[in-house]
Amino acid sequence: MIYTVRPGDTLFAIAQRYQTSVERLRQINQLTTDQLKPGQVLQVKVEEAALDTIRHRVLAGESLYSIARKYGLSVTELKQLNPLASSNLRIGQELTVKNVATPGSEAIFYHTVPRERLFPALPNDTNSLYRNW
Template sequence: MRKIKRFIQLGLSIILMGALLLFANESGYADEASVTVKKGDTLYSISQKYNLTVRELKEYNSLTNNTIYIGQKLVLPVLYKPEQMYSVVGGSFSKKDNAKKQIGKLKKEGIDATLTTKVINDKTYYRIQAGVFSKKANAEKQKKLLQKNGIKDAYIATYNTLHINGVHLGSTYGQVLQQFRKPMKTEDHLNIRSLYYVGDGAGIRVNFNMKDGSIFGLQAYPEYLKLRNLPIHKNQVINEYGYPNKVQKVSCYESATCGQYIYQFNKNELIIQFDRDGKTVQYFDLKKMH
């Protein structure tokens, strides 16, 4: 029985590696985000060509000195920007039932409206959301439809696709490496890859779709990343993501209580958990909504 179990795990690992090869070259980075060293190239000449510093090139490629060789692939630190989406929103109710009544009326008119919430200064507000669009023109049409049906304060809210450091669901493994840099080591278990950067803990855990290699889950632990542009304090989180849709308390280590900010957008969910001090980020968890 143990042999069969090991065989199944080995087979799944092979499938995972095969999926990764569909979108990553032998260095583990996307082709369009790397450069191959040619005769006469130096770190300085490459850095000048791509508007980088030598230090950035060395850090992103884990180089301890300035020596490079012909044929070597160097990753370029290209920052990915999350896609902008347009959401049609209306109303701001302090009572949930009032928002639900308005949604019921809209549905009778054939408008697919749903309830959404925002927590601002510990108070929950209930709002009507009537679609998420990639094109602003389509959102404008939906806004006018809502206004015609009595939601006079309907407006278009611009949101970024939920992400962690620019990586969103559907991104590739190459984009993960671009945003978080090459790890010291990796570990694979079924369709989960753990990336280690600092200390003994995994800084990143990535869940892969075995069919196309895209990401359907991403967890990040700032304590094991030491990444400067990742928000690690509550005020930085609000500056990056805005006010959350939900706030809740959960049990964490040593019987303590930790707070969570929960962001929900376009059927994706980002949970950000704070430490016992209520300010410092413990982890980010990006996944599909259940």
């Protein structure tokens, strides 16, 4: 895979983003220094684990917390996937997140039961009605 260096990128951040090591990036790209220049092109060998991540573009009103929750992550995990200078996000900023649609991952679905299908609970009732089914 080809990666174009952006302002503020470091070898460490790129290695984390693509789940590889700084040493491997140096070796693949024959780098003798850690200095990167915006626009510089790097080869990145994407490991199988990196395929479990996707990019999320920040929308108006989103926060680290809301994005983490959307993808089933903690804020700490989201920060580990994205070396951020601060917790402030910009609209249009891209973040790496776990792909919730990967095979074998668990999905949470919510189902709303219509009010007319609900049964009232009695005090101290431990769902005995349902235990007999």
